[in-house]
Amino acid sequence: MNIEKLNKMENSLDKSIIKLKEFEKYLNEYKNIQKDINEVSDYYGSEEWFSLLDEYEKGNLRDIKVGILSEDTAYDLIIENRELAIKMLEIATKILKEGY
16 A cells, blocks of 8 residues: 555645636636736727827826836737737647646
């Protein structure tokens, strides 16, 4: 009888159950934030965005938060979201085809 192996498998089971529940919670949060990310994506580079960027560059928007006007921040969010979605798809495909 291999008690050491049994204990290892029991620990793996317990850890996996906890992590899957955590992942499901974060996956739901990720799904729910997609509307906001899509709004940022649609707004970024729009006519209104360029107009406000122009106002900011003229110094007219100094007293308010304008992170959305930073080209890098919005762009990085959009790309990171896309890359994360691709990574999740690749992992899910591998799990479904081969196990992991």
